[in-house]
Amino acid sequence: MDAGDQSLETKGDMMAHLNVDRVSVDIEGRRIVNEVVFSLERGQFLGLVGPNGSGKTSLLRAIYRVLAPRSGRVEVAGDSVWALSPRDVAKRLAVVAQERMGEFDFTVSELVGMGRTPHKRLMERDTASDFAIVEESLRQVGMLELRDRQFMNLSGGEKQRALVARALAQQAEFLVLDEPTNHLDIRHQLELLELVRSLGVTTIAALHDLSLAARYCDALVMMKDGCVIESGSPQQVLTAERIEAVYGVRARLSSSENGLAIEYNLPGK
Numbered sequence: 001m002d003a004g005d006q007s008l009e010t011k012g013d014m015m016a017h018l019n020v021d022r023v024s025v026d027i028e029g030r031r032i033v034n035e036v037v038f039s040l041e042r043g044q045f046l047g048l049v050g051p052n053g054s055g056k057t058s059l060l061r062a063i064y065r066v067l068a069p070r071s072g073r074v075e076v077a078g079d080s081v082w083a084l085s086p087r088d089v090a091k092r093l094a095v096v097a098q099e100r101m102g103e104f105d106f107t108v109s110e111l112v113g114m115g116r117t118p119h120k121r122l123m124e125r126d127t128a129s130d131f132a133i134v135e136e137s138l139r140q141v142g143m144l145e146l147r148d149r150q151f152m153n154l155s156g157g158e159k160q161r162a163l164v165a166r167a168l169a170q171q172a173e174f175l176v177l178d179e180p181t182n183h184l185d186i187r188h189q190l191e192l193l194e195l196v197r198s199l200g201v202t203t204i205a206a207l208h209d210l211s212l213a214a215r216y217c218d219a220l221v222m223m224k225d226g227c228v229i230e231s232g233s234p235q236q237v238l239t240a241e242r243i244e245a246v247y248g249v250r251a252r253l254s255s256s257e258n259g260l261a262i263e264y265n266l267p268g269k
């Protein structure tokens with residue numbers, strides 16, 4: 001999806017790794033996601049941006065098979081996620097969701113080990129390979145030293161990194177991240193986004209920081225009121241006019257060493 005490529009805006013692509021084709025979600029009779037269309041190639045990192053309540057989480061939940069769409073299709077490598085079993089979806093798609101910040105009564109290692117579950121038979125013991133994968137996943141998020149701590153006693157940012165490690169241990173071909181940088185300090189935000197990029201795994205992430213989204217994502221989908229306002233390369237999507245129309249803030253964009261710097265102001269200031 002290079003700049004100027006219109007494929008995100010047109011009808012879903014059968015050959016794409018992720019194909020979201022006219023997906024609508026209704027909750028309690030209200031349209032929350034409205035006819036969303038985009039597709040994503042294998043290995044690409046797509047950022048889903050938009051103000052609070054614009055439908056990002058609801059769209060992601062429809063993609064990872066938790067919230068049934070009212071209409072439309074979500075396909076991973078050509079297979080409808082709603083035609084697959086939850087277990088088969090979990091083999092192919094790893095999720096770090098906002099609602100998973102709960103109070104798990106497990107150690108960090110045990111939690112990350114749960115990422116291996118979709119690959120195992122019922123009651124099958126962990127193998128040396130499972131332990132090695134868990135260890136590597138903990139190392140990748142800088143959590144090796146905290147492996148024996150209780151998950152529920154971790155700080156918000158440590159919990160978030162443990163949940164990312166669990167998703168890595170799942171070794172899925174597809175990653176879905178809902179505000180993965182939530183709770184993370186600046187260093188850990190950069191480390192996490194660098195890590196996701198370096199994995200080369202097809203990824204869709206809801207992100208609030210537009211500069212970070214521009215820096216790390218191959219493509220952006222910007223939503224407002226459940227609709228896609230624009231999609232394409234970060235340069236194409238992030239303009240001062242569009243940010244003002246969607247977020248209601250004045251934005252001054254300038255290029256910086258690392259991509260895009262954005263200065264925001266309330267209207268009239």
Ligand SMILES: Nc1ncnc2c1ncn2[C@@H]1O[C@H](COP(=O)(O)OP(=O)(O)OP(=O)(O)O)[C@@H](O)[C@H]1O
Nearest residue numbers: 027028032050051052053054055056057058059206
């Ligand atoms: N279970 C639910 N019951 C009622 N309304 C819901 C439910 N889930 C979401 N909504 C509503 O749907 C709209 C979209 O919410 P959603 O969480 O998808 O937005 P979002 O873009 O992820 O927001 P944020 O950036 O604040 O996380 C909101 O108005 C929200 O209140």
